[in-house]
Amino acid sequence: VQVDDLALNTGQGGEVHQIAGGDVETLTTQGGTPVSDDQNSLKAGSRGPTLLEDQHFREKIFHFDHERIPERVVHARGFGAHGFFETYESLADITAADIFQRAGEKTEMFVRFSTVAGNKGSPDLARDVRGFACRFYTKEGNWDLVGNNIPVFFIQDAIKFPDLIHAAKAAPDRDFPQAQTAHDNFWDFISLSPESMHMALWIMSDRTIPRSLRFMEGFGVHTFRLVNAAGKSTFVKFHWKPALGLQSVVWNEALKLNGADPDFHRRDLWDAIQMGDFPEWELGMQLFDDAFAERFDFDILDATKFIPEEEVPIRIVGKMTLDRCVDNFFLETEQVAFQTGNIVPGIDFSNDPLLQGRNFSYLDTQLKRLGSPNFTHIPVNAPRCPVRHFQQDGHMAMQSRKGRANYEPNSWGADIGGPRESPERGFRSFPAEESGGKARVRSETFADHYSQARQFYLSQTEVEQNHIAKAFIFELSKVETLAIRSRMVAHLLNVDEGLAKKVATELRLKDMPKPASAKRPTKMDLKASPKLSILLN
Numbered sequence: 001v002q003v004d005d006l007a008l009n010t011g012q013g014g015e016v017h018q019i020a021g022g023d024v025e026t027l028t029t030q031g032g033t034p035v036s037d038d039q040n041s042l043k044a045g046s047r048g049p050t051l052l053e054d055q056h057f058r059e060k061i062f063h064f065d066h067e068r069i070p071e072r073v074v075h076a077r078g079f080g081a082h083g084f085f086e087t088y089e090s091l092a093d094i095t096a097a098d099i100f101q102r103a104g105e106k107t108e109m110f111v112r113f114s115t116v117a118g119n120k121g122s123p124d125l126a127r128d129v130r131g132f133a134c135r136f137y138t139k140e141g142n143w144d145l146v147g148n149n150i151p152v153f154f155i156q157d158a159i160k161f162p163d164l165i166h167a168a169k170a171a172p173d174r175d176f177p178q179a180q181t182a183h184d185n186f187w188d189f190i191s192l193s194p195e196s197m198h199m200a201l202w203i204m205s206d207r208t209i210p211r212s213l214r215f216m217e218g219f220g221v222h223t224f225r226l227v228n229a230a231g232k233s234t235f236v237k238f239h240w241k242p243a244l245g246l247q248s249v250v251w252n253e254a255l256k257l258n259g260a261d262p263d264f265h266r267r268d269l270w271d272a273i274q275m276g277d278f279p280e281w282e283l284g285m286q287l288f289d290d291a292f293a294e295r296f297d298f299d300i301l302d303a304t305k306f307i308p309e310e311e312v313p314i315r316i317v318g319k320m321t322l323d324r325c326v327d328n329f330f331l332e333t334e335q336v337a338f339q340t341g342n343i344v345p346g347i348d349f350s351n352d353p354l355l356q357g358r359n360f361s362y363l364d365t366q367l368k369r370l371g372s373p374n375f376t377h378i379p380v381n382a383p384r385c386p387v388r389h390f391q392q393d394g395h396m397a398m399q400s401r402k403g404r405a406n407y408e409p410n411s412w413g414a415d416i417g418g419p420r421e422s423p424e425r426g427f428r429s430f431p432a433e434e435s436g437g438k439a440r441v442r443s444e445t446f447a448d449h450y451s452q453a454r455q456f457y458l459s460q461t462e463v464e465q466n467h468i469a470k471a472f473i474f475e476l477s478k479v480e481t482l483a484i485r486s487r488m489v490a491h492l493l494n495v496d497e498g499l500a501k502k503v504a505t506e507l508r509l510k511d512m513p514k515p516a517s518a519k520r521p522t523k524m525d526l527k528a529s530p531k532l533s534i535l536l537n
């Protein structure tokens with residue numbers, strides 16, 4: 001650390017002035033006017049009052065007054081870093097995405113890890129899902145893979161997201177921060193949403209208390225499409241595999257770490273990168289076609305389901321390295337505006353109703369948070385490839401087109417007329433065929449809420465299963481409304497009887513509830529009896 005040894009001058013009131021001179025630059029106002037005295041406001045007489053004409057004072061206070069922007073409505077607490085992605089092999093046969101065309105290609109990246117429920121000042125080791133948001137600055141635009149460290153999600157339809165988040169965050173009357181304690185609202189919502197049972201098992205597992213951000217897996221969660229130059233589509237699930245492997249702390253350690261160092265995770269990532277111990281993750285893809293998708297006993301559009309690696313192995317296609325900390329947290333980590341809608345030619349959405357809703361939500365929320373439709377002009381959000389369009393003006397515009405033409409089609413030549421659309425190079429949505437009447441429905445193929453929860457629980461070692469049981473006991477013991485505890489145990493009976501009994505015993509439930517109704521048809525049932533139609537929800 002270099003500490004400047006400036007000549008110190010003491011003013012009339014004893015305040016210290018550090019005077020510019022030698023190599024030290026002169027302080028200025030925002031307007032560039034050199035500042036003579038930054039310790040004293042302009043006064044009428046030595047004892048005031050302060051004069052309104054003191055532009056320097058007014059500007060300094062005005063700017064300070066407006067420093068805060070709204071924190072993210074979810075994932076408010078996060079930590080970002082720069083890095084790059086290296087493509088291992090050409091995937092031209094599967095996708096036209098430029099980033100996957102050439103082995104050895106390096107693409108700049110920005111990544112932000114986050115917790116979901118806590119506010120900006122909450123502790124790092126809260127039991128929570130971790131956001132795993134990755135931006136690839138590709139030659140054909142920004143591709144944002146805005147994922148989590150858990151491969152499934154709580155809900156199947158984005159219309160339920162505001163309720164999920166309201167229930168998970170502080171209750172409006174008391175505003176207790178959501179950190180270490182469960183609360184009735186959250187478990188009330190979960191117990192009334194059987195679709196969240198699979199995720200409930202994952203969040204009670206050690207995955208939600210990672211040892212550090214460097215030891216986490218990442219998942220794109222949804223099924224996406226890859227589309228090659230010939231227009232052939234392949235479904236894909238994205239995975240990030242940490243080079244250091246997967247590690248968690250135990251709950252006891254998490255509690256102590258939160259007390260001793262609430263910034264534990266961010267400090268760990270910062271230190272590792274600053275020391276040159278760059279964290280790495282390999283990118284994996286599970287690839288399958290429509291016919292294969294039909295063979296699963298669940299719907300690949302349902303974000304509460306994962307595709308077991310035994311059924312579709314993960315193909316490793318490249319590596320991400322984080323090698324640079326941000327220069328300024330606010331400019332980069334706080335202002336980065338990830339959007340699931342940021343995709344590039346060769347990558348496309350699926351019809352997953354959660355993903356479809358997210359595509360609306362992120363664009364919308366960034367305007368509220370960053371205050372201007374020109375948030376793409378902020379350097380961390382600006383693509384590293386040429387940007388040419390006729391969108392103009394608005395608050396804080398920095399990139400409106402030069403010249404006369406600000407519309408198209410126009411009759412001007414290339415020099416004045418500006419860019420034109422390109423049917424060959426431009427993004428085209430995969431022309432999937434859709435049919436059916438308009439209705440507020442949930443597909444019957446989304447109906448099995450317990451099988452994968454059971455599969456996940458049974459795949460855990462005894463120690464891990466024990467941690468899940470203990471986490472349920474701890475969390476539900478904080479729920480004051482006994483009916484909610486019972487309702488959760490009723491769901492657990494459909495997952496694993498042993499687990500349900502252990503939780504019920506430790507919670508000292510008076511009566512063992514009946515298993516929650518699970519009379520919803522699985523995809524297999526529907527195949528066996530196509531007429532079976534049960535109203536869901």
Ligand code: HEM
Pocket residue numbers: 071072073074075078112113114130131132133146147148152153157158159161220221222303336337338354357358361362365366369
């Ligand atoms: C923020 C992931 C579902 C709305 C985020 C962030 C991540 C993420 C990683 C933090 C981005 C950052 O670091 O800046 C996910 C995943 C989901 C999911 C993996 C499900 C698979 C949803 C849904 C909605 C939603 C269903 C709404 C319909 C938001 C909003 C933000 C956010 C509004 C704040 C964005 C900002 O202010 O920058 N999400 N999310 N998310 N998410 Fe989600």
